[in-house]
Amino acid sequence: MNPNEMAKLKEKAPMPLLLLLILFFLPSFLLEPEMEVLKKSAQNFDASLKKARVILKQRDKYAQQNVRLEQLKLMNSQLFGVIPQEASLPEMIDKLHSTAAACSVVVEDVRYAFSRDYEKLRVPGYDVSMHLSAGYSGIRQLLAELEAMPTPVLIKEVVMTETQRYVLSLRLLVK
Secondary structure, three states: OOHHHHHHHHHHOHHHHHHHHHHHHHHHHHHHHHHHHHHHHHHHHHHHHHHHHHHHHHHHHHHHHHHHHHHHHHHHHHHHHHOOOHHHHHHHHHHHHHHHHHOOOEEEEEEEEEEOOEOOEOOOEEEEEEEEEOOHHHHHHHHHHHHOOOOOEEEEEEEEEEOOEEEEEEEEEOO
16 A cells, blocks of 8 residues: 555544444434433333222222112111101101000100100100109010000110019101
């Protein structure tokens, strides 16, 4: 080779080396930002997947709660279907007295009180306090008859005041 060609080659010698370095590092320059974008996308996907799972669980809970709500509404309508109208209160009171008489229980005194609130229930009703005179078996029979009545009677308490004297507190629910 002649010296001119050698000089030209020496001038151009760094060029292939420079091209080789550029080709060697070019993928990292191009791929590094793409890898960062890929990592961010993967993190966003994981976060979205977690949110989707939480939302699915919430949807399932909502569906279960909706079913429970419908059941409670049905129970509420059934309960109010059983509760008699306020106009039937005299018959209910007569039924109480006739049941007591059938069980050999003497009703000495009765007090009635109207209250719209009872243990946070928004069901109006009448509180009844009955002073009774009977043996233990008669009181037990009366309680069994009251619990078997078709109209809802809530027995609050039975207190023995003296021998064969009792105070029965109950609640008659009405609409």
